[in-house]
Amino acid sequence: QSxxxxxxxxxxxxxxxxxxxxxxxxxxxxxxNYVSWYQQHPGKAPKLMIYEVSNRPSGVPDRFSGSxxxxxxxxxxxxxxxxxxADYYCISYTTSSTLFGGGTKLTVL
Amino acid sequence: QVQLQESGPGLVKPSQTLSxxxxxxxxxxxxxxxxxxxxxxxxxxxxxxIGRIYTSGSTNYNPSLKSRVTISLDTxxxxxxxxxxxxxxxxxxxxxxxxxxxxxxxxxxQGTLVTVSS
Numbered sequence: 001q002s003x004x005x006x007x008x009x010x011x012x013x014x015x016x017x018x019x020x021x022x023x024x025x026x027x028x029x030x031x032x033n034y035v036s037w038y039q040q041h042p043g044k045a046p047k048l049m050i051y052e053v054s055n056r057p058s059g060v061p062d063r064f065s066g067s068x069x070x071x072x073x074x075x076x077x078x079x080x081x082x083x084x085x086a087d088y089y090c091i092s093y094t095t096s097s098t099l100f101g102g103g104t105k106l107t108v109l
Numbered sequence: 110q111v112q113l114q115e116s117g118p119g120l121v122k123p124s125q126t127l128s129x130x131x132x133x134x135x136x137x138x139x140x141x142x143x144x145x146x147x148x149x150x151x152x153x154x155x156x157x158x159i160g161r162i163y164t165s166g167s168t169n170y171n172p173s174l175k176s177r178v179t180i181s182l183d184t185x186x187x188x189x190x191x192x193x194x195x196x197x198x199x200x201x202x203x204x205x206x207x208x209x210x211x212x213x214x215x216x217x218x219q220g221t222l223v224t225v226s227s
Contacts, residue, residue, distance in 0.1 A: 035211075036209075036211055040156075045205065045217045045218065045219050045220055046156065046205075046217060048213070048215055051211060051212055051213050051215065052211060052212065055213065057213045087155075089156055091209070093144075093210070093211040096169055097169055097171075098144070098146060098158050098161055098169075098209060100155070100156050100157065101155075102155045103155035
């Protein structure tokens with residue numbers, strides 16, 4: 001059982017928007033603004049898509065956005081494209097631990 | 110841009126100790142305020158955090174693995190290492206090392222497959 005809760009799967013059609021949630025507690029997501037989101041394609045290392053809740057590293061399309069409300073962080077992908085099909089993981093950083101979500105498989109229909 | 114590379118045996122026998130090393134290039138492992146992490150991923154499953162070591166040498170471990178894990182730094186070689194003892198088939202996974210602080214410069218190695226089998 002993972003420390004952070006994500007839906008196992010989400011799906012959407014090209015051009016649509018989807019949101020993936022990541023629920024923790026007031027001791028992790030709710031207490032720190034250090035939430036990252038990673039994209040992982042099969043057989044590849046994870047790729048950073050969002051850091052510090054809502055910031056995009058250079059090179060990540062602005063179709064990807066992040067937010068947080070209380071103990072839940074969210075990743076929204078707008079204008080879905082076929083190459084967005086992948087697994088997505090949230091990570092929360094605290095002073096005593098690094099917490100991972102269980103991962104969400106995004107299917108682009 | 111810092112780069113990380115995992116190395117170690119790809120096959121470990123049950124009950125023995127799994128030992129992996131992460132070599133860091135493009136930056137000093139002892140400078141800055143970074144956490145050096147080990148993460149693993151069994152085939153077809155999600156990422157599991159194993160533990161981390163700070164540049165000062167202090168460590169934090171996943172409570173589910175804490176009794177079997179040791180992470181250490183070797184600043185002279187710019188490396189950090191993982192030791193996981195008393196392994197079973199359930200420890201078969203791709204093991205990643207990563208520099209994670211929650212910022213834009215976070216970096217991961219490419220991962221190395223470790224199989225536990227006799």
